[in-house]
Amino acid sequence: MSNRANVGGWLQGKTIRKGGVVSTNTHSGRSSTPQVQSTSTTVFGGGVKDVSGRTSEYFSMDDQCPVCKSDRYLNPKLRLLVSSCYHKMCESCIDRLFTLGPAPCPICQKVLRKLAFTPQTFEDLTVEKEVAVRRRIAKEFNKRREDFLDLRGYNDYLEEVEDITFNLINDIDVAQTEERIQAHKKENASLIEKNIQRDEQYAQALREQEEADRQEREQRALEARREEELQREEREKDRREIIDRLETSNTDAAKVIAKSRAEANKRSSARTTVDSVLKSNAQLLRSRAARSTTIPDVPHIPLQDDWYAYEDAYVLMNSYEDPYSEAVRKDRDGIMRAGGYRVDQAWERAVRSAVMGLDLLPLTEQGSFSNSCPADIVMAPV
Amino acid sequence: MDAVEKANAERQKRWAKDQKVGEGTYAVVYRGREAVNQRKVAIKKIKVGQFKDGLDMSAIREVKYLRELHHQNIIELLDVFSSKTNLNLVLEFLDSDLEMIIKDRTLVFLPADIKSWMAMTFRGLEFCHRNFVLHRDLKPNNLLIASDGQLKIADFGLARDFADPGYKMTCQVITRWYRPPELLYGSRYYSTAVDVWSVGCIFAELMLRTPYLPGETDMDQLKTIFRALGTPTEEDWPGHTKLPDYVPVGQFPRTPLRDLFTAATADALNLLGKCLIYEPRKRISARDALHHPYFFALPYPSHPSKLPKVSTQTPSRPLEEVDGNVDMNASGPGVKAAAPNRLKRKLTSPGDELSGRPLARRLDFTQKRV
Numbered sequence: 001m002s003n004r005a006n007v008g009g010w011l012q013g014k015t016i017r018k019g020g021v022v023s024t025n026t027h028s029g030r031s032s033t034p035q036v037q038s039t040s041t042t043v044f045g046g047g048v049k050d051v052s053g054r055t056s057e058y059f060s061m062d063d064q065c066p067v068c069k070s071d072r073y074l075n076p077k078l079r080l081l082v083s084s085c086y087h088k089m090c091e092s093c094i095d096r097l098f099t100l101g102p103a104p105c106p107i108c109q110k111v112l113r114k115l116a117f118t119p120q121t122f123e124d125l126t127v128e129k130e131v132a133v134r135r136r137i138a139k140e141f142n143k144r145r146e147d148f149l150d151l152r153g154y155n156d157y158l159e160e161v162e163d164i165t166f167n168l169i170n171d172i173d174v175a176q177t178e179e180r181i182q183a184h185k186k187e188n189a190s191l192i193e194k195n196i197q198r199d200e201q202y203a204q205a206l207r208e209q210e211e212a213d214r215q216e217r218e219q220r221a222l223e224a225r226r227e228e229e230l231q232r233e234e235r236e237k238d239r240r241e242i243i244d245r246l247e248t249s250n251t252d253a254a255k256v257i258a259k260s261r262a263e264a265n266k267r268s269s270a271r272t273t274v275d276s277v278l279k280s281n282a283q284l285l286r287s288r289a290a291r292s293t294t295i296p297d298v299p300h301i302p303l304q305d306d307w308y309a310y311e312d313a314y315v316l317m318n319s320y321e322d323p324y325s326e327a328v329r330k331d332r333d334g335i336m337r338a339g340g341y342r343v344d345q346a347w348e349r350a351v352r353s354a355v356m357g358l359d360l361l362p363l364t365e366q367g368s369f370s371n372s373c374p375a376d377i378v379m380a381p382v
Numbered sequence: 383m384d385a386v387e388k389a390n391a392e393r394q395k396r397w398a399k400d401q402k403v404g405e406g407t408y409a410v411v412y413r414g415r416e417a418v419n420q421r422k423v424a425i426k427k428i429k430v431g432q433f434k435d436g437l438d439m440s441a442i443r444e445v446k447y448l449r450e451l452h453h454q455n456i457i458e459l460l461d462v463f464s465s466k467t468n469l470n471l472v473l474e475f476l477d478s479d480l481e482m483i484i485k486d487r488t489l490v491f492l493p494a495d496i497k498s499w500m501a502m503t504f505r506g507l508e509f510c511h512r513n514f515v516l517h518r519d520l521k522p523n524n525l526l527i528a529s530d531g532q533l534k535i536a537d538f539g540l541a542r543d544f545a546d547p548g549y550k551m552t553c554q555v556i557t558r559w560y561r562p563p564e565l566l567y568g569s570r571y572y573s574t575a576v577d578v579w580s581v582g583c584i585f586a587e588l589m590l591r592t593p594y595l596p597g598e599t600d601m602d603q604l605k606t607i608f609r610a611l612g613t614p615t616e617e618d619w620p621g622h623t624k625l626p627d628y629v630p631v632g633q634f635p636r637t638p639l640r641d642l643f644t645a646a647t648a649d650a651l652n653l654l655g656k657c658l659i660y661e662p663r664k665r666i667s668a669r670d671a672l673h674h675p676y677f678f679a680l681p682y683p684s685h686p687s688k689l690p691k692v693s694t695q696t697p698s699r700p701l702e703e704v705d706g707n708v709d710m711n712a713s714g715p716g717v718k719a720a721a722p723n724r725l726k727r728k729l730t731s732p733g734d735e736l737s738g739r740p741l742a743r744r745l746d747f748t749q750k751r752v
Contacts, residue, residue, distance in 0.1 A: 150679060150680070297685050297688075298682060299678065300501055300683050302672035303505070327547075328547040328548050329547075338567075338621035338622045338624060339571040339573075340575045340576070340662020341545075341569075341571035342573050345573060346545075349514045349544055
């Protein structure tokens, strides 16, 4: 019979490597997706399953095994698996064809092994294949922007990775592409290893953060529950006290009740202040954590304003009819030139100053300036 | 009390003066606070009474330009008011300057840090130049560092706007070590390129951790420049022999920058070389410098908040904006008069530098920021 417990274990995110040995004693209480039922004696793992376990194996009421034509009506426990050549067939066909060792695929004749069959995650098998290929490539081609001297090199690298991925997905020059992957792997072995470690460290940090958050949440929930319990007890006590007092004393009943009500109110307001202190503590912790994370360096942005966006307001000519600067331009002694003085800068200044105020709105009646001034020269607030 | 006086009194009330932090030739600097929100400010009190011919030139210049220039990388003038006969400038409070950081041997600069400072300097300078203001006194101790790491250009006491054609400007500006050769040759007609030379010298100083071209006199300054960069030929710099104060100072061969800046990247040397071109018209502009590949290459410039900072605060240290008076007769390297309790900049030859300290501290280009 089937070993359903194992299926459950697999669906809850146990890593089962493709072709790896599967231990048969993982008992889990319940299967998260009861509709997937395995009839095979082998546990099929791997494929592109979601690590978080949120999506389960693909399954449809219209499933039919392309090999034996059996469907869900004939066999309610029908489960289709995907071969490494991306053809589907049912578990019984797989058992029938591949139990005795590697055999050709009944659809494309590629030699397959039983353990190379994986559960299906996506409805469309081309997507299934693409995701699998991309996952594999991402593991081997994990260089980052920092590993390159310039952006150009990085872009070329990304281009190459995409090229390889495309080839593998569409079965173009597979052998040659595999060779390329191997060559890359050999060349960059240490770097790849380093990047894997870096990714792991990052993931570890994320996990720790999550764990800390979760603990904090739990702590708060516990606190709240205890608080509630305490309040309930107090209320109970108050009630009993009122009854006692009403029984024993001979003052006005309304007065007694009012007095104890006031006391209860006082207590509850005291509690809320304690609450807020607790809450602000948590906030403080969180903000401190946020500050301690390092601020990343950002690429250089030459200018951080839009000053030069307004250059179309004028066109600077190469030369102007300017008797004022004539002597300078003639420069008989050549000293203007050697000193670096530039008449064109003076011209630019004049032209710029002339057009500078053009997009300013005129003064309004109240005499206030509009704020739409594009120029950076603004008088200091006085 | 007339309206003007009332307005002034109103403004004066906004600022509270604390202790004195420094004194220069024409100003006293106090630490202060804004009355409303206790924000720290520096209040620079300019002594008016002493000068027979009115207000000191530097003060006028400073107010004139700082009133108009508002940029992240330029010190902010918050307010101006008068008290009795004095003029008070309220400036942003900045606790350290680039010179202190360069001199603090416990700090290690990463290439990314230098890149970040350079980018901020060029951004501030580009802002001055686009508004046709020449700073004319760029040097590490006029580049102040805010507490969040932002670099701000300060001391506009020598600044002036770009001259109209045919108008002479003085050539006695810019601290000697950062003064470009055209000013040393007495050119009265110059342009924004003079500031770029200074930034080039600061760039080199950041890499070397010691002044790049420390000349002892104006004459020696020229010699020092030519020794480092080779004597310019007529082809390198057309017309320089006709400059007013031209004197031949001997022939020196041009040595590649690489010989001194052994650890710098090719991009960094290329930018440095372009800032230190003899011919002022060919010298890179601040705007072009910001688009230089050096800034785009890896590593990215450090985030300002991560830049090295001077750790221990010396409370007695005067602020940088203290001085700012042109002192033509001073024999020291500075144009400015040194403030009383400031250490004077010591001249050290590169040889001393090598024997005294571990080499690794001078510049570390290999280490990557984690």
